[in-house]
Amino acid sequence: xxxxxxxxxDLSDARWxxxxxxxxxxxxxxxxxxxxxxxxxxxxxxxxxNAILYVDRTGV
Numbered sequence: 062x063x064x065x066x067x068x069x070x071d072l073s074d075a076r077w078x079x080x081x082x083x084x085x086x087x088x089x090x091x092x093x094x095x096x097x098x099x100x101x102x103x104x105x106x107x108x109x110x111n112a113i114l115y116v117d118r119t120g121v
Contacts, residue, residue, distance in 0.1 A: 070118040071111045080110060 072080065084106045115121075 068111070068115055070114045072107065072114065077107055077110075081106065084110065 088102065088106065
């Protein structure tokens with residue numbers, strides 16, 4: 062994947078360290094209950110969170 066330019070709304074490394082354990086636990090629990098079928102995750106959790114924050118900040 063190519064490196065993209067960071068947006069002002071992106072999570073800093075320090076904030077990501079706070080959020081990542083919660084999101085990773087959520088994803089793990091969700092995958093555990095999925096009965097072992099379905100596609101594996103395609104996107105990184107940090108990029109999903111950055112996208113949510115971008116939409117929240119810009120309103121697009």
